[in-house]
Amino acid sequence: MSLPVAPKPALRRFHQARWDEPIIFELSTPGERGVLVTPVEPGVRAAVGDVVGDLPDGLRRSAPPALPELGQMRVLKHYLRLSQENLGADLNVDVGQGTCTMKYAPKVNDQLIATPDLTALHPLQDPDDAQGVLEIIWQTERMLAEISGMDRVSLHTQGGSAAIWANIAMIRAFHEANGEGAQRREVITTIFSHPSNAAAAKAAGYEVITLHPDPDGYPDLAALRAALSPRTAAIMVTNPEDTGIYNPAITEWVDAAHAVGALASYDQANANGILGITRARDAGFDVCHFNIHKTFGTPHGSGGPGTGANAVSEALAPFLPGPRVEREGDRFVVREAGERSIGSVGPFFGVVPNIVRAYAWIMALGAEGLRAVAETAVLNNNYLMTKVLEIPGASAPYATGRRRIEQVRYSWQELFEETGITSEEIGVRASDFGMHYWTSHHPYVVPQPFTLEPTESYSMAELDEYAAVLAEIAREAREEPETVRSAPHRQTVHHTHHDDLDDPERWAITWRAYRRKYFGAGAVGGAGSGDAAADEVAA
């Protein structure tokens, strides 16, 4: 065939990398070294002697740890191959992980934080030697105070759920300080709020009441009023909820909570569509948190580190975690938390590289930019909803005929009833097109759910591509369902059997446990690479 090249087909002919790498222990070759350690100087050795030999018998390790032995390039190659077998947000149209705001994390921010001025800074150095980072922490807190409308902010927590924990810990301390700790034993949340609101409240000792929405999917104010009592410590709610529906009665919710002496805690994991539009404080909330890794553009790190920002009213400020960064004249100083603080929620100041990234992200956008983020995220979402609802078998339960904010929890129930193909199966098949797809938190209140959140980061053409993939899989479900059922076909690995994962006798959580359980007590780490039979299954 000669030029010109034929036009591309409508759908991308994706194939994931398939390096068929062994587990790293199988690559071990005795004697190889990946990195050497600086030696003990002769002068030190002369002064201290054989420190390992001098260890008491009980403290000296008898056999070296069975770590693999590999040359440096082989370690690098192994992990680079694994990285190619992973679909980061930078590579796919990552709108399929609703509730998680998989937006672009700007590369320049990764470069900026890589300076030794930050990586090699110890948190207990002289604050005079940390003025740059302290200023960034202080300034980021202030900017988030303005964005939330709250009075004070802490950036100490390392993820959204950690921030939820800090919220409930502060609420608990507040009620105890008022002598109502024993009385207020209940926390009210909603089924479309993140499960950690319920779980963290339980871990903090509370009984959890979970409210379901009204028939049209709106949070049920009457149900809230029926649940509130002098036993209520707090309501902990997300808004917009994971359905993308904004609670129009949110002020009434907060007022109702306050009327019984409870606090109102706002999970702002879904804030991306309302930045600069409406604020937690304006609805009367006492405490809220942002997921910095969601809304403020820091990378998700394969599952963290994230960063949580806890923002509170003056009444809650004494309970914030420490240490605090404060400004004195033109200097920034570190103060230990006060007596009523919940104390430390983690080491030092939180996930500092993410705090600096968030600062840079906000500074790259400003007020106008943040509003453009929100408006575009919402436009993208309503645009994608239009496209998805054109696919036969897809629906968006609740709030029929109304707009959504930044995401939608859809349903394939009609398609499932017609074809027997589940939402999970569609998700596996989506990976064959280089797309990530997620269903929903549990329980599946919406049947056969999927949750899409386009954020502001993806172009119209990319949203079209994602919708086209879903349309194609829906077509396959009707016309060639085995293609969907037997997926994946173009992935690193094939259909995986999960039967061994729930049985304590059979699960293998580490290589050593796997070797012991399946190859006998004497099995050691490196053996076994020979049984990786070559296979020719077409992908």
Place this chain on the structure above:
Amino acid sequence: MTEPFVHPYIPNTAPETRAAMLAAVGAASVDEFYADVPEALRLGRPLDLPEPLVAEQDLARHVTALLAKNVSTHEKLSFLGAGTYHHYVPAVVDEVIGRSEFLTAYAGEPYEDHGRFQALFQYQSLMAELLAMDVVNVPTYDGFQATATSLSMAGRMTGRRRVLVASDVLPAKLSKVRDYVRVHLDLEFVATVDATADVAAVAARLGDDVAAVWVETPSRTGAVEARLQELADAAHAVGAVLVVGTDPIGYGVLTPPAEQGADIVCGDIQSLGLHQWFGGAHGGFIAVHDDARFVMEMPSRLFGLATTDVPGEFGFGDVAYDRTSFALREEGKEWVGTAAALWGIAAGVYLALMGPQGMRDLGEVLLARTRYAQQALAAIPGVALGDGALHLREFTIDLSDAALTAGSVVAALRAQGIEPGVPLGEHELLVCVTEMTSQRDIDRLVAAVGGLVDRAGLDSGSALVDRRTAGLDTGSALLDRRTTPTSQEQYA
């Protein structure tokens, strides 16, 4: 707005695209999408934020200049530890965790995120070898959380409330743990002797209402616990769980706690291939034996091996997912969420690079230089070691006889470009030595401290008493003040 706002991070701010998308959804403006947001809640004004730096080069210049105000441990000679440690980070570690595929991934399934599952399974497995335990979690936030959760696990398993704290604990860590567990557990502090556990005193307070004995090794003062097995035996005799908080960095040479009776081993992985990051790069590990009673109490995700349709292919999946709050909300174990996976991948790469010999060599360097620093500092008249325990990389010196406060030493040495350590008491200084502090560096510290002692006018001929006991008293007083019971009984 005079010109349309088009931003590189937001492709659909391009005016024609925006108009086309609005037309496609049949909306006149984006305001329509906010119909459910009451007018009274609309901000109605621009946020009051600093003027943005929308050009990337301007942003880079601004942030770089801010960070350049910092003076890092590359420029200052640092003996700081106390939770964040200065260890060497091999280049390959940063290369791997800087990959977009890992850095920007999140919650993909075992198919499209096979690499992430394998990398974290390997992290679990490499840690398991170092710790000689069969089960390690996908990292939680940090060592504080790992410890708080480990104690909570012991409480749930035993149905008991009492926890005997047998070691000296970093105040910040104790603060976190106490607030986290106080609804379910009561912490009781057993004073240490010579910086390590008073085994007899712990045994005397054990009973069938004790959920756990909590040991920290190295402890707040860097002391390595020498009698773990005795503590384990005593705990097990009453059905209590031995929880050992530790730093994995030493287990190329030191006996892992699992071989001395530990049931749950937990701590922080920052030492394993993570930069200091101003204290912002911590991850928590929890390790247990392959025993369902323990495993089923773990809140974190656990990635396990699975077969696929293809022989010779390793698949992965979540082990016992129904433990988690993802599956069961408040009926799960505590909660799980975004934590520290990338740092886990980093620690795995680190251990793969170091191998058994690297971890052994590193352990020897830490022990040797620490011993060297201890000897050299203790040779200064008026300076004594805080205790007689074994130390891996951190230890305290007692400056009482030199008539110097720890704070004054810090202030004076900072002026010479040295961060000599962290004051723990009025005269007690916590000094950290790693492979990054060479013999010359240690000699420089010793000379600087010696110079201060000289200037303090100490008569080098004066009688030096053994300060160990006095130092211990100081430490205990501090500990007692920190551990004043708050409202632990609130929910009893």
